[in-house]
Amino acid sequence: MLLALGWLVFALSGYVVGYDMLFVNGSSVTYFLLMLDNGSLIPLVEPPPAHLVGTGERVEAELVFTEVGVGARVLAPQEPTQTIPSQPVSGPLLVTLVAAKLADVSAEPYNMSYIHDVVFGPFPSMRHFWEYVLGGAVVIRPYYIHWRWLTLPRTRAQYCNTSSAFDSITVDVINALYNTAGVRLPDRSYLVIVLNAQPSCYSGAAGKGTVGVVEYAAAYGTVRVAVTQYYHYADWLTQEPDVAVFIHEFGHNLGLRHPGTLVEEYDNVWDALGGFRAFVRLNSWLGTTTYLISTGLSLPHLYYLGAGQFVGSGAGSWLVGPRSGVYVSASDGVYTV
DSSP, X not given: OHHHHHHHHHHOEEEXXXXXXXXXXXXXXXXXXXXXXXXOEEEBSSOOOGGGTTSOOEEEEEEEEETTEEEEXXXXXXXXXXXXXXXXXXXXXXXXXXXEEOTTOOOOOSOHHHHHHHHHSSSSSHHHHHHHHTTTSEEEEEEEEOOSOEEOXXXXXXXXXXXXXXXXXXXXXXXXXXXXXXXXXXXXXXXEEEESSOOGGGTTEEEEEESSOEEEEETTEEEEEEEEEEEOOOOSSOSSOOHHHHHHHHHHHTXXXXXXXXXXXXXXXXXTXXXXXXXXXXEETTEEEEEEEOOOOOHHHHHHTTOOEEESOSTTEEEEOSSSOEEEEETTEEEEO
16 A cells, blocks of 8 residues: 555646636635546645646646645646746637536526627627737637527536536537537637536636636547636626626636735736726617726736737846836836836
């Protein structure tokens, strides 16, 4: 038994995946896990190096026994020395949009044209925000839109009885698209799922998304895709989809984390990953709708996605974005101007 345990400790390897859950009250939590080759997920006991999340890079890890069970700690490779990491995105980003009904909930709360506009329409929409803040470096295009509500094979309780309700819903949607419409999702594309009810184990969640790309075992083979799930809910403001939730979770799909610190995770209301404070009322398919609108993206996040650049080098260099604002790099940190 001891020999077997020793082998597990030193031979454990897999891929780092992250899941972000955004709650109705504006708080959020990100879970990081080690995904083994067979799809098993082991919670990480400490945050992994940021550049490993959702990239598909194999890492070595060790098992850690805690008071609440078994976890894992990433051992290698170490994060490269870099003041602000960069993982540019450009060109077309292909998005598949699906509205799905849980087996025990028959309601279809949204008109499909309304859902389309929230994701792909003009301002305010998820597409408009990301194309605008990245200075036109990306174009968000529909790969496939399922223009009717898709019925899932399991109930809310049944999904919550699986090892991961999020992953089980995702795989069922991917397989349903293939079985009913022959759709195979492109490699490293994006999947947005709008649910007609919230799984009972996600009480209070407005949406949840993967940090970067995650591998899923579909009926037609391995699929690498970044996924957002939006949970229908009736909060204090509106029963309609808030564009800000789609924008926020899609930012995680692109690899971004929250811009805050361990003390205050949401310390920047000017960043879509840090909060949303703008309100606007517009006419929609469901009448007049109040939207929460994300206000922008911080310069370090713009730089990470390839939309910002440094002017000069070393201490005193300036990080400038495609529209406005400057960050100054000093010997003891990066300052906002």
